[in-house]
Amino acid sequence: MQVDFQHHITAHCENGVASNLLKNKGLDISEPMVFGIGAGLFYVYLPFIKVNHAPGISYRPMPGWIFNGLAKRLGIKIKRQKFSTPEKAQAVLDDNLKNNIPSGLQVGVYHLPYFPEDYRFHFNAHNLVVYGKENNHYLISDPTMETIHKMTEAELEKVRFAKGFLAPKGHIYYPIHIPEKIDWEGAIRKGIQKTCSNMLAPVPIIGVRGIRMVARAIAKWPIKYGVKKANYYLAQMVRMQEEIGTGGGGFRYIYSAFLQEAGKKINNPTLLTLSAEMTAIGDLWRDFAVKASRVYKQRSNEEDVYNSLSADLLHLADLEEEFFKKLKKAI
Amino acid sequence: MKKSEVPQDKGSVSEKGSRELYYALDENGEYTTALSTGWEPKQIVQDHTLNELQERIDQAKSDVKNNLVSPIVYFMELKRMDWQIVADYTGIWKWRVKRHAKPAVFQKLSDKNLNKYAEAFEISVEELKNYKGD
Numbered sequence: 001m002q003v004d005f006q007h008h009i010t011a012h013c014e015n016g017v018a019s020n021l022l023k024n025k026g027l028d029i030s031e032p033m034v035f036g037i038g039a040g041l042f043y044v045y046l047p048f049i050k051v052n053h054a055p056g057i058s059y060r061p062m063p064g065w066i067f068n069g070l071a072k073r074l075g076i077k078i079k080r081q082k083f084s085t086p087e088k089a090q091a092v093l094d095d096n097l098k099n100n101i102p103s104g105l106q107v108g109v110y111h112l113p114y115f116p117e118d119y120r121f122h123f124n125a126h127n128l129v130v131y132g133k134e135n136n137h138y139l140i141s142d143p144t145m146e147t148i149h150k151m152t153e154a155e156l157e158k159v160r161f162a163k164g165f166l167a168p169k170g171h172i173y174y175p176i177h178i179p180e181k182i183d184w185e186g187a188i189r190k191g192i193q194k195t196c197s198n199m200l201a202p203v204p205i206i207g208v209r210g211i212r213m214v215a216r217a218i219a220k221w222p223i224k225y226g227v228k229k230a231n232y233y234l235a236q237m238v239r240m241q242e243e244i245g246t247g248g249g250g251f252r253y254i255y256s257a258f259l260q261e262a263g264k265k266i267n268n269p270t271l272l273t274l275s276a277e278m279t280a281i282g283d284l285w286r287d288f289a290v291k292a293s294r295v296y297k298q299r300s301n302e303e304d305v306y307n308s309l310s311a312d313l314l315h316l317a318d319l320e321e322e323f324f325k326k327l328k329k330a331i
Numbered sequence: 332m333k334k335s336e337v338p339q340d341k342g343s344v345s346e347k348g349s350r351e352l353y354y355a356l357d358e359n360g361e362y363t364t365a366l367s368t369g370w371e372p373k374q375i376v377q378d379h380t381l382n383e384l385q386e387r388i389d390q391a392k393s394d395v396k397n398n399l400v401s402p403i404v405y406f407m408e409l410k411r412m413d414w415q416i417v418a419d420y421t422g423i424w425k426w427r428v429k430r431h432a433k434p435a436v437f438q439k440l441s442d443k444n445l446n447k448y449a450e451a452f453e454i455s456v457e458e459l460k461n462y463k464g465d
Contacts, residue, residue, distance in 0.1 A: 009366075011352045032354065032362070052380070053413065110411070116343040118381055122416050146349045146366070163419035164412075232383050235376040242373050253332060253354040257362035279356065283332060293372035296379050 002132035005102045007141040007148050011254055013127040014060075015040060016143020017104045018067040020129055022076070024102055027178050036258030037191035038070035041251055042198055045210040047217070051165070052121060054236035057214060059247020061198075063106055063125035063166060067173070069194065073187040077177035082169040086157045089170030093130060093138075096174065102131040102141075106171035108162025114142070114149045119243075124166040130156070185266045189331045192262075195255075196328040199320060208321040215313035222306050230306065231295055238292045241285070248289060252282030270330040274323070281319050288312050332356065334365050342369015343377065384411060396464030401437030403428070405462060406452040420451035 005024050010016030010031040018034045035041070039061070046056035060066070064080070071078045083089040096103045108124040109115055132139035137150040151159075160170045199207040214237070221230035241248035256278040263271030291312065295305050334355040344351055345368035357363045391405040407417050418425040423444065430436050431444070442456065449456045 009352050011354060011364075050413070052411075114347065116347045118343045118377055121411055144349075144351070164416040167419065231379065235379045235383075238372070238376040239380060242370070243377065249332070250353070253362075257354045260362050275362075276360070279332070286332070289372045289376075293375040296375050 001097055002134065002139060003097060003100050003102050005129070005131035005141065007129075008143065009146050010143040011250055012040070012060075013142070013144050014063065014066045014125075015254070017127040017129055018070060020141060020143060021102060021104055021175055022178070025175055025178055027076075027182075030257075030261060032254050032258035032261055034066065034070055035251075035254045036195070036262060037073050037187050038066035038068075039191050039194035039198060040066040041195050041255050043207050043210045045205045045214050045217075047205075049165070051240075052236055054233045055217075057237055057240050059241060059251055063127070064171075064173070067104075069191070071175070073190045074182050075179040076175050078173055079176045080171065080173040082171050084169075086161055086170065089160055089172065090153065090157065093172060094133065096172070097130070097133050101174055102129050104129055104173045105160060106168040106173075107159035108164070108168060109159075110162060111155065111158040112142075113151065113155055114140075114145065122162070122164045124162050124164060124168055188262045188266055192327060192331050196324045199324045200328070208317045208324070211313060211317040211320065215310045215317060218313070219307050219310035234292055234295060234306075234309075238289050242289045249282045249286035252278050252285055256282060268330065274327055274330060277323060277326075281316065281323060284312075284316055284319070288316065334363060337365040337367050338370040339367060340369045340371040340374065342367075342374055345369050384408070392464045394464070395462065398434050401432050401434050402459055402462035402464075403437065403448055404432050405464065406448075406454065406459065410452055412451075417448075417451060421447040423447060 006020070008016070008020055008023070010019060012031070012035065015031045015034045015038070018038065019029055019031045022029050042059060042061045044058045046058070049056040067078060070076070081092060083092070093103060105128055106124070107126050107128060108122065109126045110120050110122050112120065112126070128140055128142040130138050131141055136153055138153070138156050140149045140151055142149060160168055162168060201207045201209070203209065204213055218234065218237075221233055225233070242250065256275045259271045259275035259278060263269060263275060288309065292309055332353070332355045334357050337353045337355050350366040350368055353365050353367050354362055355365050388405070388408045391400065391408040394400040395402055395405050403417070407413070412420070414425050414428055417428050421428065431440060445456045445459060449459045452459065
């Protein structure tokens with residue numbers, strides 16, 4: 001059996017699942033709109049949680065928050081379930097497919113067979129859509145992949161019941177109600193307000209204050225932990241930034257695309273100007289990644305490199321603080 | 332970033348036959364999308380990470396060989412896990428997993444517990460018991 005479903009590749013998994021599931025239900029919404037209204041741009045520094053033996057830095061909110069925030073602001077209802085046993089989880093998924101409901105799943109990436117070996121870490125906040133089952137193989141639309149994939153029942157069970165931080169516990173979700181009339185202007189405004197309040201939050205580990213805290217920390221890494229460990233921490237930071245969730249430059253470009261689309265949709269030219277500004281900030285995040293990656297090529301002046309990276313990051317925090325203050329006023 | 336600047340370097344995703352989507356500006360300053368095969372800075376930090384993890388695996392291997400730790404440590408590193416992840420997959424408390432990492436304690440583990448570890452590491456009990464770091 002196969003549900004009528006169109007796969008589109010997106011930059012980020014949760015945006016992609018939300019956008020693809022809503023398009024399937026007849027609501028044409030782009031990835032940037034999902035990301036912007038769902039307030040996906042985020043920053044949190046969790047020095048007390050070690051991810052892959054390095055301090056945790058996340059450029060996105062908790063799994064599910066983007067889609068939930070989006071649903072709340074657009075008046076969409078989502079059904080979500082977690083399970084105590086794999087059997088129940090599979091039964092619900094199979095029922096959905098029988099009833100023509102493509103379903104979003106939260107999964108761990110370590111056991112995803114179509115992922116390249118070097119992307120397979122114990123990271124449990126990935127999202128994909130199952131839209132069919134043929135000869136005991138599930139048809140998988142993973143929004144970060146160009147094409148669709150297939151997985152056996154056992155393979156899917158494994159990723160749905162991955163263990164560790166943010167264990168998905170079979171988490172399945174799908175939209176069950178989309179309102180006839182949507183207040184886009186209100187939704188865009190609220191989504192922007194939420195992003196501004198997150199990024200300007202008066203909490204030392206969140207938003208621009210979190211970026212500053214990381215900036216101050218990395219300057220100390222080579223002295224505190226030695227060059228080897230510092231280099232490893234920095235590699236993890238850049239990996240989280242430019243790869244796993246495309247959190248640094250990548251997210252800024254999606255957000256710029258959102259501001260451009262939103263500015264036109266609600267006829268607010270200030271958002272177009274700010275979109276260009278955010279693009280420039282995104283370019284700087286990528287420059288930061290380029291500079292960081294040079295640490296692994298030339299081994300001289302390690303401390304200077306870390307001080308200079310720290311200064312760059314502080315500069316980014318200043319730019320973003322100014323940016324989000326302007327954005328807050330613009331709506 | 333302009334569409335023409337979307338990087339087309341060598342990357343591990345493209346080796347598996349897929350590319351990554353970027354949002355970038357076209358000639359008129361409008362946002363559009365483009366596919367990328369990879370980006371060198373990303374690949375550099377990725378390679379560095381994998382090298383470091385390989386070092387951890389090699390270290391664990393020689394520690395098992397020198398009877399400093401039990402095979403649990405080697406397979407934990409091999410499977411990119413940490414104590415907490417092993418504890419979550421086996422259902423054994425973290426402090427007990429750490430105890431089982433001692434060769435002497437490991438020797439006395441029940442088949443039931445060995446089986447839990449073997450399942451978590453996706454190997455047989457024999458492979459786990461007989462791993463000598465060679």
